[in-house]
Amino acid sequence: MAATIRDVAQASGVHVSTVSRTFSAPHLVNPETRNRVLAVAEDLGYRPNRAARALTTGRTHNLGLIVADISNPFFPPLIKAAQAHARLRDYHVFVADTDEDPQVEEELIQTLTKQVDGVLLCSPRLSNRAIEKLSEDVPFVVVNRRLKGMSTVLMDVGLGARLAIEHLTALGHRRIALLAGPAGSWTSREMSDAARAVAGIDLAILGPNSPTEHGGLAAAEAVLAADVTAVLAYNDLMAIGLVEGLDERGIEVPGRISVVGVDDIVSGRLTRPKLTTVAMPTEAAGRTAVDLLLQLVGAGQTATPALATLATHLIIRDSTGPVPP
Structure with missing residues (x-):
């Protein structure tokens, strides 16, 4: 039988509410107590119920990642880096593909914003005005599009x-x-x-x-x-x-x-x-976008939009040569 929150509380010598806060609002728990609770939870194999935690905190610990074409080899390294980086912060990333279609992109944004704490929008095809309108309900970070007043990750x-x-x-x-x-x-x-x-x-x-x-x-x-x-x-x-x-x-x-x-x-x-x-730098872009998005999620309405610009470089191989005579 899976361990319960009461099992963790009893083994840690704390109240159930302290265990709950350890996972939902760790900054409110004494560090020594928090570390003890986390260690016991790990030993017992306890995993908090995400749905219940969402009701308490108002957060799902889910992020949406929308890309223009998942079959394009440009996107998978970015996706994998974003997912791995988000997991380190106890977040899951749900990926959606627009197939280069602005209408599909709009529909996906409208659907995801009801189910996630924030959205990463990569290489969007919608107009700036449409994106600004759709991003009013949840935090947004845009990758490879400069938008005034929105957090952005640009590959130069x-x-x-x-x-x-x-x-x-x-x-x-x-x-x-x-x-x-x-x-x-x-x-x-x-x-x-x-x-x-x-x-x-x-x-x-x-x-x-x-x-x-x-x-x-x-x-x-x-x-x-x-x-x-x-x-x-x-x-x-x-x-x-x-x-x-x-x-x-x-x-x-x-x-x-x-x-x-x-x-x-x-x-x-x-x-x-x-x-x-x-x-x-697709992998760095994925990690940076997650960092910026979680900053927005944590800060709420007080967040200041951020811009991260990542350098590119030229790799010279065999498809270029001197101008023909």
């Missing part, structure tokens, strides 16, 4: 795009295409702004495109029509698809066209040629 893709373009210009490339992502994407806009700021290049922005291998494959004709010698793709999936599309047309990478991706997903290291890419 603008820095990464600049490093990628500068790498290409150092190889002699001047006619460069940016293969844009979905319409309304914050990441795509940041990349465009950063690329435009690099002097001395003739930049062609192609898109919007689906952020998938198929999207990159379908963009091969547009890349060839743009008469460029190098391409920076919105993400690695698109870059991999583009390399395939160029190969089908007899165009060598990097002999004729150099290609750079973004994300540093595993498959980019296995392609031929291996993909030059901007590495994104």
Whole structure:
């Protein structure tokens, strides 16, 4: 039979209410007593009833994590890091996938906010105004979208795009295409702004495109029509698809066209040629987002929105080379 709260209280020599406070409001319990209760609970295998605790504290100890496309290899490392980090704080993370659909995203937010203490929204497709309206009921942290008045975790893709373009210009490339992502994407806009700021290049922005291998494959004709010698793709999936599309047309990478991706997903290291890419700190973003969200959950209405910007870096592999003669 599973241990009960009364078993823990009796073995610890304290009242049942003290055991309850140890788990629901540990800061209200004397440290020595708290440690004794926790040790006894561990020995007895006692686990507090989450539903009962939620009635007492008003908290579920659940968080929602909404991503744009769970099949995209960019997201699983972020998800796993967020889940592991939340567990250390006695929180569980429930993951939902919008399939890149703003309407689905809105429905999921409306559903989750009734069941969790806070929401992590990763690479959203909704408008800023819609997100601000939907985030009124529970604490929100947004990953990869800058929103005024909301806590945000940004992976500095603008820095990464600049490093990628500068790498290409150092190889002699001047006619460069940016293969844009979905319409309304914050990441795509940041990349465009950063690329435009690099002097001395003739930049062609192609898109919007689906952020998938198929999207990159379908963009091969547009890349060839743009008469460029190098391409920076919105993400690695698109870059991999583009390399395939160029190969089908007899165009060598990097002999004729150099290609750079973004994300540093595993498959980019296995392609031929291996993909030059901007590495994104996805695991750090997951952990940081959980930290910011739990700060908001703990502070309630007094919380001040926070901004965390995480650095990106360029990994040079085999898909980039000197401009062809």
